[in-house]
Amino acid sequence: MTELGNRLKEARLAKGLSLEDVQTITKIQKRYLIGIEEGNYSSMPGNFYVRAFVKQYAEALQLNPDEIFESYKNEIPATHNEDLPEKLSRVKSRKSVTDGSSKIFDIIPKILIGVFVIGAAGLLYYFIVTSVGNNANDTANKENEPVKFIRSENLDKADEKETEKVKDKDQEKQEDQKTEEETPVVEAPKQELTAVQNSGKNSTYDLKNTDKFVVKLVSTGQTWVNVKNSSGQSKFQGLLSTTGTQSTEVDLTGDAKAFIVVGRAVDTEIYVNDQKLEYVIAPTDVVQQNITIQYVPKNE
Structure with a gap:
């Protein structure tokens, strides 16, 4: 085992992560992770992948990749220019396409502008033309139309009925306002989410005054989480990230407890019935945390 492999393995064990956990976080196959820790790079596709896998492994353990490459440059194989011809050919083909298409792209805006101006x-x-013609016709029709005066016999009765309707609506509105003022408003008690105990990386919260128990976890970066119910059954286990699955929601209303393992607390937000849980242990001090939420139903 190389010095690089020893350092990565010690950092992994210090964070309480298994090779399977690192495989889940980095998406690197376990056999490649074992090869990195043992200094055996023969099973990997090439030197480029060796360096890429080492960088991902270091970042997952919150180590500085640049410092790792500098400290262990004698152990990490350097990349060669074996793929340079392919990259150069891609650059050349892109350049040729760009040069050939640039002239067309220069002409197209001018054509579109011309079409737009003509259409407008x-x-x-x-x-x-249409407006002038309509105005002329309307003016001619109005000049030839005789003035008529029509007296409605039911005008007074219609006014009386409309006045009565307005009075009835005002009276109903006043009665509704009185009813609303007389009816007392009873506010429902707000739920309580209180931290009751913490030690090391473990913390416990009590949840009261609520009929439901829904836990939502949201990633603001990249984190691995595991949510278990009071029977120890895992309801969700996996990686959350802003580039993939960013959040998950678990309904635990029928359970008395929830056990939550957070791999990276600084990148994880926890909501209980839409109320944000405030970490009693600072995430910057303890990255991996174990959180227990004890649910006391409202009627108990």
């Missing part, structure tokens, strides 16, 4: 001018002309 045509629409403006159409609306002007």
